[in-house]
Amino acid sequence: MTLNIDAILSNQRAIPRYTSYPTAPHFADQAGLAIAHERLATLPENGPVSLYLHVPYCDRLCWFCGCHTKHTLKYEPVQRYVEALVAEIALARERAGKRLRAGQVHFGGGSPSMLRLPEFDRLSTALRTSFLIDEKTEISVEIDPSDVTPETLDGLRLLGVTRASIGVQDFDEAVQKAINRPQTYGQTRDVVAELRSTGVDSLNIDALYGLPLQTLERLETTIGKVLSLGPDRIALFGYAHVPWLKKHQTMIREQDLPGTRARFDHARRAAELISAAGYDRIGIDHFAKPDDGLAKAARAGRLHRNFQGYTADPCRTLVGLGASSISFYGNAYVQNIVPTSQYETAVHAGTLPAMRGVRLTLDDQIRAFMIERLMCDFALSFSHIERRFGSAARSYIAEARLACANDRFGLSEVTGHGVTIPDEARPFARIVASRFDAYLSESWVRYSKAV
Numbered sequence: 001m002t003l004n005i006d007a008i009l010s011n012q013r014a015i016p017r018y019t020s021y022p023t024a025p026h027f028a029d030q031a032g033l034a035i036a037h038e039r040l041a042t043l044p045e046n047g048p049v050s051l052y053l054h055v056p057y058c059d060r061l062c063w064f065c066g067c068h069t070k071h072t073l074k075y076e077p078v079q080r081y082v083e084a085l086v087a088e089i090a091l092a093r094e095r096a097g098k099r100l101r102a103g104q105v106h107f108g109g110g111s112p113s114m115l116r117l118p119e120f121d122r123l124s125t126a127l128r129t130s131f132l133i134d135e136k137t138e139i140s141v142e143i144d145p146s147d148v149t150p151e152t153l154d155g156l157r158l159l160g161v162t163r164a165s166i167g168v169q170d171f172d173e174a175v176q177k178a179i180n181r182p183q184t185y186g187q188t189r190d191v192v193a194e195l196r197s198t199g200v201d202s203l204n205i206d207a208l209y210g211l212p213l214q215t216l217e218r219l220e221t222t223i224g225k226v227l228s229l230g231p232d233r234i235a236l237f238g239y240a241h242v243p244w245l246k247k248h249q250t251m252i253r254e255q256d257l258p259g260t261r262a263r264f265d266h267a268r269r270a271a272e273l274i275s276a277a278g279y280d281r282i283g284i285d286h287f288a289k290p291d292d293g294l295a296k297a298a299r300a301g302r303l304h305r306n307f308q309g310y311t312a313d314p315c316r317t318l319v320g321l322g323a324s325s326i327s328f329y330g331n332a333y334v335q336n337i338v339p340t341s342q343y344e345t346a347v348h349a350g351t352l353p354a355m356r357g358v359r360l361t362l363d364d365q366i367r368a369f370m371i372e373r374l375m376c377d378f379a380l381s382f383s384h385i386e387r388r389f390g391s392a393a394r395s396y397i398a399e400a401r402l403a404c405a406n407d408r409f410g411l412s413e414v415t416g417h418g419v420t421i422p423d424e425a426r427p428f429a430r431i432v433a434s435r436f437d438a439y440l441s442e443s444w445v446r447y448s449k450a451v
């Protein structure tokens, strides 16, 4: 069946990116602290756990940015924040009652690359004191290339960083001006070379489509430049324009944004170029060289989706540290306090800064599983749901048959074995996944476009 793209696009409604289920707006206020207390105390020593540390500061403010971050021209708030992070790491250790093994540590933001050597040093010491970190632990950092100085590289070396994710977005000057993000190709190329010589052996580059003033030609040029840097992975995200949530996005002129059909065509062309360069397509927005761990996990059906996007990390416990960070404890989510000042006050008072949270009911767990498999594998195997959830799976399999049969847009097909999303419909996987989201219809939340 050939898809009627225009019909699908004009019928789409705003839906979540499904980096969790239930999604963060459906966590309950105040529920987080009790969950964090209970779950941290029962984690097994050799788990392992994955750690996420959030740095909600940037020394520039890009107008497209949808992240939890604050612009600062002074470094002092960052130092104060790192003090609080160090305190939270110790509180988590105390609550766990043991030194948990960390399989992965990821620093995200904001811009963790704006940390200076003393703060890298403090965090490295705090982490190694409270968690078991060794040469097997993968340590990754998100990097804004405009931050990188020899001191940053020393800091990354000291932390033992093995992976980095570099923000590019778009190399075109007119687009960069429209999003307030000047960043030359030369500067980015130098940072890539410096990171590689520092021992960072795996690199990801983030690029965006749907940005103001982007044209097909401009995006093609950007993708060509990204490919010339030879990253192991590429994330190609659609710009989420949510000015009602992110006030600074009002600096972007709506008339400069590509229309819905242009966004789709841009995404498709960029994906074609990246695939033609030998990268495997991973999920809805990632690409990886075939020998990269993410590509191997995707081929083996072992891909997962969490707050950082797609991951090959098999660990089902993610401890989020820092303001706004989200933890996942297998069948419960907890989000930390979002405003940095309140977060700092809580940890300095000796309290875990957990705030919102949700314990997944069996219904949530089954729906989360179905949504994750559709987003990762573009398929949902009925026997897989049954193996996982036993007889409870039956009504969900019936629901899936009903929801995906006679799909008038051709986004899904039902066979005796399960649901599949045809190759051509993969960009619309979020739409298929949303059919199993029990919270969506009652949702007051406004999300961004699905494609």
Ligand SMILES: C[S@@+](CC[C@H](N)C(=O)[O-])C[C@H]1O[C@@H](n2cnc3c(N)ncnc32)[C@H](O)[C@@H]1O
Pocket (backbone or CB within 6 Å): 058, 064, 065, 066, 067, 108, 109, 110, 111, 142, 143, 144, 145, 166, 167, 168, 169, 206, 207, 208, 237, 238, 239, 240, 241
């Ligand atoms: C925390 S930022 C990356 C690190 C660093 N601060 C930088 O900008 O280079 C993570 C990524 O989120 C993506 N991103 C940020 N705002 C977005 C938005 N509104 N829509 C889609 N992706 C967005 C960008 O591709 C960005 O590189």
Ligand code: SF4
Pocket (backbone or CB within 6 Å): 057, 058, 060, 061, 062, 065, 066, 067, 069, 109, 110, 111, 144, 167
């Ligand atoms: S895109 Fe990165 S550097 Fe720009 S404001 Fe957002 S987090 Fe900061």
